[in-house]
Amino acid sequence: MKRSNRLILLIGVLLAAVAFVGVIMISSTPGGGAATPTPPPTTEKVVVANLDIPAGTKLTAAMLKTQEIPILAAGPDAILDTSQAIGKRVFRAVTAGEQIGFSYFTESGAAVSVTDSIPKGLRAMAVQVDQVTGVGTLIHTGDNVDVIIGLKIQLTGVDPANKNNAVPLGQAGDSVKLILQNLQVLGTELPPPVSGNTAPTPAPAASGQVVAPQQAGTNLTGQNEIVIVAVTANQAEVIRWAQLDAIRAAAQDGGLTSIAVVLRSPKDYIAVDASGSPVLDSSGVPVTVVPPLEKTDGVILKTLIEKYGVLPPEILIK
Numbered sequence: 001m002k003r004s005n006r007l008i009l010l011i012g013v014l015l016a017a018v019a020f021v022g023v024i025m026i027s028s029t030p031g032g033g034a035a036t037p038t039p040p041p042t043t044e045k046v047v048v049a050n051l052d053i054p055a056g057t058k059l060t061a062a063m064l065k066t067q068e069i070p071i072l073a074a075g076p077d078a079i080l081d082t083s084q085a086i087g088k089r090v091f092r093a094v095t096a097g098e099q100i101g102f103s104y105f106t107e108s109g110a111a112v113s114v115t116d117s118i119p120k121g122l123r124a125m126a127v128q129v130d131q132v133t134g135v136g137t138l139i140h141t142g143d144n145v146d147v148i149i150g151l152k153i154q155l156t157g158v159d160p161a162n163k164n165n166a167v168p169l170g171q172a173g174d175s176v177k178l179i180l181q182n183l184q185v186l187g188t189e190l191p192p193p194v195s196g197n198t199a200p201t202p203a204p205a206a207s208g209q210v211v212a213p214q215q216a217g218t219n220l221t222g223q224n225e226i227v228i229v230a231v232t233a234n235q236a237e238v239i240r241w242a243q244l245d246a247i248r249a250a251a252q253d254g255g256l257t258s259i260a261v262v263l264r265s266p267k268d269y270i271a272v273d274a275s276g277s278p279v280l281d282s283s284g285v286p287v288t289v290v291p292p293l294e295k296t297d298g299v300i301l302k303t304l305i306e307k308y309g310v311l312p313p314e315i316l317i318k
Contacts, residue, residue, distance in 0.1 A: 041071060042070060042071055043068050043069060043070055043071055044068070044069070044071050044074055044078075044080070045066040045067065045068050045069075045080060046066065046067060046069060046074050046075075046078040046079065046080060046099055047064055047065070047066055047079040047080065047081065047082050047084070047085050047099070047100050048064070048065060048066070048067045048097055048098060048099050048100065049063060049064065049094045049095065049096050049097060049098050049100060050063050050064055050065045050096065050283075051063060051096045051283060051285070052093075052094070052095055052096050053090060053093065053094040054093055054142065055090060055091060055092050055093045055117060055142035055186075056089060056090070056091065056140070056141060056143055056185070056266070057089065057090055057142065058088070058089050058266070059085050059086055059087065059088050059089070059090065059100075060086060060285065061082060061086055061284070062280075062283055062285050063285060064082040064085055064086065064100070065082070066080075066081070066082060067097075069099075074099070075099050075101045076101075077101035077102040077103050078099060078101055079100055079101060079102060085100055088104075088105045089105065089140075089142070090104045090105065090142075091104065091105070091106065091140055091141045091142060092104060092141065093116070093117055107140050107141055107188065114186040114187040114228055117186045117187070117230075118230055119184070119230055121232075122230040122231060122232060123230070123231055123232070123233065123236055124186050124228050124229070124230060124231075125228070125229055125231050125235075125236050125239055125240075126189075126226050126228050126229075127147070127226070127227045127228075127229060127243075127259060127261060128225070128226055128227075129224070129225055129227060129259070129260065129261050130222060130223065130224050130225070131220060131221075131222070131223050132260075133259065133260035133261065134224075134225050134227065134260070134261050135261065135262070137190060137223050137224070137225035138263075139185060139188060139225065139227050139261060139263055140185065140188060141186065141187050141188060142184075142185060143184075143185040143263060143264070143266075144182055144183065144184055144185070144263075144264040144266070144268070144269060145183050145185060145227070145229065145261045145262060145263055145264060146178055146180060146181045146182070146183070146261070146262040146264060147178070147179055147180040147181075147183065147229075147238075147239065147242075147259065147260070148176065148177065148178045148179065148259075148260045148261075148262055149176070149177060149179055149242040149258050149259050149260075150174065150175070150176040150258050150260070151174075151175060151242075151245050151249070151258045152172040152173065152174055152175075152249070153172060153173055153174075153175050154168050154171075154172040155168070155169040155170060155173075156168055156169060157169045173300060173301060174300065174301070175298065175299070175300050176298065176299040177296065177298040177299070178262070178296045178298075179238055179242075180231075180235050180238060180239070181293050181294065182264070182290055182291065182293070183229040183230060183231060183235070184229065184230045185227055185228065185229055186228045186229065186230055187228040188225060188226065188227055188228065189226035189228070190223075190225050190226075191223075191224055191225075191226075227261055239259070242258050242259040243259060245258045246258040246259055268291045269288050269289060269290065269291065270286050270287070270288060270289070271287040271288065271289045
């Protein structure tokens with residue numbers, strides 16, 4: 001056999017050996033040949049509360065953490081990353097370790113229970129307002145409000161003919177006064193709109209995110225709202241008196257309700273340092289405060305004339 005033929009044969013043997021080794025390596029490498037199916041995941045990370053969070057709180061990074069749980073235990077609107085929750089307000093109280101879902105950031109306008117949210121020593125009381133007296137029916141659980149009343153006061157005097165009788169003096173005059181401050185909203189009830197006004201159908205959310213029902217639209221429809229507030233016993237009596245006066249006024253002259261709710265800024269309830277930055281506790285959570293009561297003037301016609309320069313009516317003599 002010639003030398004060139006032997007060389008060709010040797011090269012062919014070497015190539016065959018290399019191919020055989022390659023086949024062995026491929027068959028023994030994971031993913032080579034028939035791949036073994038990857039088992040589906042059984043757990044996932046979801047966002048949970050790192051501590052107890054009151055309703056109405058704006059979430060910070062210190063309040064949240066991720067926790068790995070069985071995938072079947074994740075809620076239908078579970079949040080998978082804390083960045084999707086930071087800066088949002090929760091409209092329900094959250095306990096440490098509880099999952100936080102996207103539905104926590106919306107309020108349906110139908111309170112289920114407020115019992116657990118009533119601070120010790122206080123009572124829950126309902127106040128009915130409308131779009132004008134209730135800030136457009138945009139008051140939510142966790143907000144803080146003041147209560148203002150307006151009523152007609154009729155001055156009376158002793159009847160000269162009968163000392164046991166009282167007689168009206170002049171005409172009844174309007175009087176307005178802010179009477180209660182810093183009331184916490186425990187829940188709200190939003191009845192169906194009176195004019196058939198319904199909330200628009202929400203647009204589908206990205207990434208399969210579940211969106212809770214929104215409150216009904218706030219067009220000028222005469223929409224009412226029930227605001228449930230935490231009050232002391234004395235405050236409950238004051239509110240009830242105003243409610244009874246509103247019923248009387250409506251029965252006599254169809255007058256407007258004598259009670260209104262004023263929405264407070266949440267910034268009033270966060271402690272700040274000299275630079276205006278929020279003060280944080282050891283857990284990184286903003287420190288809350290209760291603003292001092294503000295002394296108000298109350299308003300009657302005389303107040304408007306003397307303090308605000310309203311011009312009194314004059315009799316024109318020809």
